[in-house]
Amino acid sequence: MSDFKTNPLPVYIAPVQGHTDAAWRHFHHSTYGGDFRYYTPFIRCEHGELRRQDLRDLLSPLNDGIDLEPQVIFRDMTELDILLSRLKSEGMTRVNLNMGCPFPLQMGKGRGAGFLSNLDEASKLPDTLAKYPELSYSVKMRIGHDDNTEWRKIIEILNSLPLSEIAVHPRIGKQQYSGELDLEMLAELMKVSRHKIIYNGELKTPADMERVTADWPDAAGLMVARGILGRPSLASEYSEGEEWSPEKRKAAMMDFHDKLLTHYEETLCGDSQILSKIKPFWEYAEAEIGRKTWKAIKKSSTLAKYRTAINN
Numbered sequence: 126m127s128d129f130k131t132n133p134l135p136v137y138i139a140p141v142q143g144h145t146d147a148a149w150r151h152f153h154h155s156t157y158g159g160d161f162r163y164y165t166p167f168i169r170c171e172h173g174e175l176r177r178q179d180l181r182d183l184l185s186p187l188n189d190g191i192d193l194e195p196q197v198i199f200r201d202m203t204e205l206d207i208l209l210s211r212l213k214s215e216g217m218t219r220v221n222l223n224m225g226c227p228f229p230l231q232m233g234k235g236r237g238a239g240f241l242s243n244l245d246e247a248s249k250l251p252d253t254l255a256k257y258p259e260l261s262y263s264v265k266m267r268i269g270h271d272d273n274t275e276w277r278k279i280i281e282i283l284n285s286l287p288l289s290e291i292a293v294h295p296r297i298g299k300q301q302y303s304g305e306l307d308l309e310m311l312a313e314l315m316k317v318s319r320h321k322i323i324y325n326g327e328l329k330t331p332a333d334m335e336r337v338t339a340d341w342p343d344a345a346g347l348m349v350a351r352g353i354l355g356r357p358s359l360a361s362e363y364s365e366g367e368e369w370s371p372e373k374r375k376a377a378m379m380d381f382h383d384k385l386l387t388h389y390e391e392t393l394c395g396d397s398q399i400l401s402k403i404k405p406f407w408e409y410a411e412a413e414i415g416r417k418t419w420k421a422i423k424k425s426s427t428l429a430k431y432r433t434a435i436n437n
């Protein structure tokens with residue numbers, strides 16, 4: 126265990142579809158505490174209105190007491206307008222705009238990272254956002270869809286918007302979630318942006334976070350996604366300036382996953398429904414729990430086998 130030498134930056138807990146839902150956020154916060162901002166996984170339009178399932182997650186009482194920013198995904202101003210208008214009427218005050226999703230189904234339709242090259246629509250953002258002065262905005266983006274210079278055009282538009290910050294994952298959409306981070310482009314983007322930039326990508330350990338804090342003095346914060354799913358104490362360890370012992374991490378992780386299991390046992394019916402909900406929470410935890418345990422969790426076909434896998 127070593128003490129860190131840098132002052133920690135604010136930590137943002139990234140949206141991860143299928144993982145960081147209201148229950149995950151709630152029990153993560155109640156287990157680990159801390160002053161971290163959470164995001165909802167992207168909220169979308171369906172049949173001309175905000176998708177019901179997304180609204181349920183956003184309005185869940187499980188979000189009480191959490192610093193939560195809803196994120197929206199859209200392909201044009203019609204969709205964005207529907208989403209913003211509904212979020213405003215639900216009393217939201219902040220919205221994160223998704224310009225980074227690489228899922229082919231979304232990106233192919235011009236949403237997420239697919240929006241980055243749609244400058245015609247992007248140029249209408251100032252007017253659309255101005256319709257909702259009650260809302261404050263941030264962006265989460267990649268550097269391009271299939272070209273790592275795409276950001277250079279849209280950044281001019283983003284510079285004209287009133288944004289609190291931009292979280293950047295320095296990959297292009299086509300890379301999905303692997304391959305080199307394009308740090309050269311990130312450095313250039315940071316220089317050109319008039320907004321605060323949050324660094325997002327491959328932060329798996331407190332040491333990774335400390336290294337980026339030291340190497341990127343202009344970064345205004347760090348955003349963690351798969352890293353915190355696999356090691357839920359990650360943000361706390363970094364913010365406290367000290368790695369937790371394996372025993373402490375394990376005890377907290379068991380407590381966290383136990384709360385999630387109890388919650389889903391109370392709200393869902395039958396082993397297979399519950400298992401399909403809770404198994405993905407372990408998906409990125411192999412480095413923390415070992416390959417054998419992860420494989421046993423993945424294979425478990427009943428809750429009894431799941432419990433045995435975890436307790437072993």
Ligand SMILES: Cc1cc2nc3c(=O)[nH]c(=O)nc-3n(C[C@H](O)[C@H](O)[C@H](O)COP(=O)(O)O)c2cc1C
Pocket residue numbers: 139140141142143165166167196223225226265294302325326327328348349350351352
């Ligand atoms: C399964 C999965 C689902 C994701 N869902 C979202 C999402 O809903 N909204 C979003 O902006 N990013 C989403 N992301 C991207 C993450 O927020 C993050 O930008 C990306 O994983 C890189 O950060 P990391 O290296 O810390 O994982 C998702 C990533 C994964 C792996």
